[in-house]
Amino acid sequence: MNLAVSLLPLIVAATGWHYLFYSRAVKVLEDLETRELHLRRVLCRRINGGLFIVLGVLTFCGTQSLRPALFVFVWLAVMAILALIIVLAIVDLRLTSKLARSQPGGPDQ
Numbered sequence: 001m002n003l004a005v006s007l008l009p010l011i012v013a014a015t016g017w018h019y020l021f022y023s024r025a026v027k028v029l030e031d032l033e034t035r036e037l038h039l040r041r042v043l044c045r046r047i048n049g050g051l052f053i054v055l056g057v058l059t060f061c062g063t064q065s066l067r068p069a070l071f072v073f074v075w076l077a078v079m080a081i082l083a084l085i086i087v088l089a090i091v092d093l094r095l096t097s098k099l100a101r102s103q104p105g106g107p108d109q
Contacts, residue, residue, distance in 0.1 A: 012056035012059060015056075016053035019048065020049025021049075025045075026041055040095065058078050062074040062078060
């Protein structure tokens with residue numbers, strides 16, 4: 001099997017692991033936003049990190065599966081998880097734009 005195909009799932013899972021446990025980007029915003037928004041942002045990012053880990057595992061399973069039915073099921077699950085990751089990223093962007101609008105000197109002022 002191609003080395004790049006085997007390393008991609010590991011890199012994706014490692015990215016999710018880092019995003020889930022070691023990302024400090026949310027801590028910077030803790031003092032700038034309300035507690036409710038901050039908890040929502042933390043939850044959104046943690047779910048996203050967990051989805052990246054699952055995405056890495058499913059990508060590995062998808063590249064190793066030999067049965068056609070399993071192959072199709074795994075790659076449909078990969079597409080669904082990618083869609084969820086995109087939705088959560090959009091939620092995070094909306095929270096960030098809401099924060100920027102509420103700050104003095106923000107984009108609307």
